[in-house]
Amino acid sequence: MRAIETNNLTKKYKDVTAVDDLCLSVEQGELFALLGVNGAGKTTTIKMLSCLTAPTSGDARLLGDSVVTAPMKVKEKINLSPQETAVAPNLTVRENLEFICGIYGITKEEAAGKTEDMIKRCSLDEIAGKKAGTLSGGWQRRLSIAMALISEPDILFLDEPTLGLDVLARRELWEMIEGLKGKVTVVLTTHYLEEAESLSDRIGIMAGGRLSAVGTAEELMKKAGKEKFEEAFVVLCRGGSLS
Numbered sequence: 645m646r647a648i649e650t651n652n653l654t655k656k657y658k659d660v661t662a663v664d665d666l667c668l669s670v671e672q673g674e675l676f677a678l679l680g681v682n683g684a685g686k687t688t689t690i691k692m693l694s695c696l697t698a699p700t701s702g703d704a705r706l707l708g709d710s711v712v713t714a715p716m717k718v719k720e721k722i723n724l725s726p727q728e729t730a731v732a733p734n735l736t737v738r739e740n741l742e743f744i745c746g747i748y749g750i751t752k753e754e755a756a757g758k759t760e761d762m763i764k765r766c767s768l769d770e771i772a773g774k775k776a777g778t779l780s781g782g783w784q785r786r787l788s789i790a791m792a793l794i795s796e797p798d799i800l801f802l803d804e805p806t807l808g809l810d811v812l813a814r815r816e817l818w819e820m821i822e823g824l825k826g827k828v829t830v831v832l833t834t835h836y837l838e839e840a841e842s843l844s845d846r847i848g849i850m851a852g853g854r855l856s857a858v859g860t861a862e863e864l865m866k867k868a869g870k871e872k873f874e875e876a877f878v879v880l881c882r883g884g885s886l887s
């Protein structure tokens with residue numbers, strides 16, 4: 645069974661078609677990156693796949709369940725780390741994680757163990773007792789992803805995980821995301837081409853709400869007839885043919 649399978653997934657706002665007839669599949673354990681210029685439809689796609697907004701038409705199945713007819717089942721299997729880091733600034737890192745455990749109905753005793761596990765797994769030890777609001781952007785993103793992992797999702801959506809981070813913080817977050825490879829299906833959106841190229845198994849390029857190409861970075865460069873990924877991206881954004 646595929647992790648994600650979309651069939652003609654479409655989202656229209658009044659006079660804008662944000663996502664247009666999207667047909668895409670992602671395998672279990674895959675790290676899939678959605679690339680595209682501003683307004684290409686990446687965030688809207690993630691929102692439909694994570695049941696935050698309903699499609700106008702079409703459907704998507706996540707591990708077999710439809711976002712249209714079974715959104716509650718889908719929500720049990722997924723989690724999202726949104727563009728805006730959603731940590732509680734006055735709680736410590738540990739308290740933020742315990743708070744999320746509470747939301748999922750995990751008992752206090754279990755929550756303590758789960759929180760410590762997550763602190764170790766996401767290498768948050770050195771800042772576990774610090775208030776989240778005092779942390780750098782990189783640490784806040786790392787905490788935000790740890791919070792999304794508490795529910796042990798099969799599929800994790802990361803919307804622009806490294807937006808605004810400096811080069812070092814970005815590299816550290818890449819290592820964390822790479823550590824998820826093969827264990828969790830990850831779909832991330834990004835504007836950083838090198839992020840998609842070095843992290844992901846496959847890349848989908850969106851332009852004008854449509855998927856203009858999909859494949860490994862190598863395949864996309866071959867398809868565009870370019871040796872550099874950035875050049876391939878420009879060609880494919882400007883309407884390279886569908887693969």
Ligand SMILES: Nc1ncnc2c1ncn2[C@@H]1O[C@H](COP(=O)(O)OP(=O)(O)OP(=O)(O)O)[C@@H](O)[C@H]1O
Nearest residue numbers: 657660661662680681682683684685686687688689
């Ligand atoms: N709630 C909304 N109401 C009206 N139009 C919207 C809404 N959300 C998104 N859009 C429009 O849909 C299109 C796709 O937007 P979306 O945010 O999905 O793109 P994106 O690829 O994520 O862009 P960015 O890289 O800038 O975040 C844009 O034209 C946007 O203005």
